[in-house]
Amino acid sequence: MKLTILPQLPGEVKINSYGFNSFYKEIPSAKLFNSGTGEEIPYTQDETFPNSSEIYWERGKEAEGGAKLVIPALVLTRSYDQPAETLYEFPPSLLNGGAVWHRNEQTDKLEWMLLSVQRGQKEYELKVTSFHTRVEGPWEFSVDQP
Numbered sequence: 782m783k784l785t786i787l788p789q790l791p792g793e794v795k796i797n798s799y800g801f802n803s804f805y806k807e808i809p810s811a812k813l814f815n816s817g818t819g820e821e822i823p824y825t826q827d828e829t830f831p832n833s834s835e836i837y838w839e840r841g842k843e844a845e846g847g848a849k850l851v852i853p854a855l856v857l858t859r860s861y862d863q864p865a866e867t868l869y870e871f872p873p874s875l876l877n878g879g880a881v882w883h884r885n886e887q888t889d890k891l892e893w894m895l896l897s898v899q900r901g902q903k904e905y906e907l908k909v910t911s912f913h914t915r916v917e918g919p920w921e922f923s924v925d926q927p
Contacts, residue, residue, distance in 0.1 A: 784924060786834040797913060798856040801836055802826055809853040813838060816923065817846040848924040855916045
């Protein structure tokens with residue numbers, strides 16, 4: 782079976798992670814369960830060209846009677862002028878060097894940022910073009926199987 786999530790999002794909002802094998806290690810994994818028994822159904826993604834909104838699973842005994850997809854949290858990218866729930870990270874456009882930042886592991890909030898500057902440098906330009914935010918769920922979707 783194949784499941785593709787096709788969100789209808791406003792404006793400049795993009796979902797970066799649904800929790801399917803996410804590179805955001807702090808985001809809990811999405812789970813697929815048998816609707817009748819509650820047993821977890823293993824799923825995979827395309828190994829060659831993984832789509833962040835698509836999963837596959839075998840239609841075996843563990844999947845009889847339909848499935849329920851549970852997504853505990855999402856990571857969104859928003860343009861800088863939209864309000865954010867919790868700032869998760871932001872990819873700065875670094876015009877004058879590099880940067881390192883740290884998130885608190887308990888709260889997932891951005892705590893500090895360290896910018897590298899040249900000795901004697903009087904100005905530093907940092908342009909933030911988008912924010913990555915974590916939006917807590919969970920969201921549950923029933924998946925009927927033919």
